[in-house]
Amino acid sequence: MNKVSSLQVISPNVKYTEDHIYADYEYEETLVTKKDNAITVKPYQTSLCIRTARKVGRVGVMLVGWGGNNGSTFTAAVLANKHQISWNTKNGKMEPNWYGSITQASTVRLGIDEKGNDFYVGMSELLPMVHPDDLVIDGWDISPLNLAESMVRAKVIDYDLQQKLKKEMATMKPRPAIYDPDFIAANQADRATNLIRGTRYEQYLQVRADIKDFRDKNKLDRIIVLWTANTERFCDVRPGIHDTAENLERALRNNESEISPSTIFALAAIDEGCYYINGSPQNTIVDGVVERAEKMGVFVAGDDFKSGQTKLKSVLVDFLVSAGLKPVSIVSYNHLGNNDGKNLSAPKQFRSKEITKSNVVDDMVESNPILYKPGEKPDHVVVIKYVPYVGDSKRAMDEYTSEILLHGTNTLAVHNTCEDSLLAAPLMLDLVVLAELLGRVHVRRDHTHEWSGLHAVLSALSYLVKAPLAARGAPVVNALFKQRAALDNLLRACLALRPATHMQLEHKVPFLRSDLQSGAMFAGDAPPAKRQRHAQNGAQ
């Protein structure tokens, strides 16, 4: 697919200045109320102006767990693509790519061409996004291995590519990290030799100093801290400790043992003005962290990369339920032999993962009261076994049994083998690229109001995680296609483009079809400027 040289929306509702894109957008929703058996439906619109800053700046990524399978694979992928390194395999010469990344390898439908065919562009063509080649990478790990040694240990990257990356990755050494054996499996202890010593508050200060050092040395405008370290046990959330920013700060200074390493990293990142993203399942982002992020005007997002088995589950269950078929039994089994699997072989760490892998069907089940009584759920079992021999090549086996017409049953059996880190690394990129972009998006009602950033809990990234965090009280959406549509339509809204409906009426309504074929459909002007004045005002 040829890269689109530049994308320009010609509309009275869009204004481009050197620094910003201003979009006048009518946000539409429908209020539904039910009383007894009477349902009333009332569409409504909210007029918004959306402003997107066009300049990206210098972006840094700091990975917690940099030396892990995901961290080393992500780094290898960035370098292989940046330097366009090809390598030889038994199947011939390979070129680098970003398959699995929605920003780099997926497309968004923009509209139709004159013949009525759908027109798609790469997601990264829609709005200014940081290019993966321009990312500056750093991070921490409790293991002292440099990134070349980590890549070899991970056994994910092809041998010939490893040889071509080794020299540069050997210069990358994870900073000492925060280790608390109470939060990850005891079997990780032998790696834990690259540590920040001292109290939890002293560790917090050191992480902040590390971030400052990274920012200053590389003259960075934005830093995103992404946790891809081992899964921790859930922390026991306690009032007076985790519930407010003030209590969390006090508890940290008091060296409270129930504050996890990941929460310390999150606080340090936020206090340095960084976005913090949790790629693991534990409950790092407690209320005190969210409150801190809100005060600092930065994003937090998570939890747990949605990479393979769970991503498929959030498609299959959505398909079954929306087809009026009733999933009644879901069994997800997998075994893997990487260090993640080793850590997850411990009960408390597995429990964290079991929670995020199990809750992913809740919204889809609750969407269909025809199939499910209130509170009724499918049987749902998650099994993860550690089998060292298979390494990063996770073997996933799923069975979905559904009730169908007249109480028949339908059973879907799925087998999925993949290098887990090759699925996760592109998601890490997308989390960084999209978080950075959405940090440049601001919204206001009109010129009489102040600009507002998006909510500190960045639920727009839900497509990329198993257990999406949302603003307190907001519904959690796990269905993959709804998550994707929400993201695509948010990006379209930044260009004053209405949500994609896929209705194709120009092929379904005869006179519209005639308009299309005669060219009359596009002869007129764009829709009237609903609120052109705000676009003009936005430029002030």
Ligand SMILES: NC(=O)c1ccc[n+]([C@@H]2O[C@H](COP(=O)([O-])OP(=O)(O)OC[C@H]3O[C@@H](n4cnc5c(N)ncnc54)[C@H](O)[C@@H]3O)[C@@H](O)[C@H]2O)c1
């Ligand atoms: N497909 C996937 O690989 C996938 C999908 C979803 C979630 N995850 C999650 O991503 C995380 C990383 O997965 P992985 O396969 O890279 O695991 P990994 O064990 O290879 O890497 C984790 C790294 O974190 C380091 N570490 C542990 N505790 C640390 C701490 N407190 N501070 C800094 N570093 C620390 C370890 O030394 C290790 O190098 C895990 O929590 C996993 O559950 C992975």
Ligand SMILES: O=P([O-])([O-])O[C@@H]1[C@@H](O)[C@H](O)[C@@H](O)[C@H](O)[C@@H]1O
């Ligand atoms: O593929 P997916 O379900 O999205 O997620 C994966 C699990 O299946 C796997 O068991 C676990 O080790 C990985 O960390 C990851 O969470």
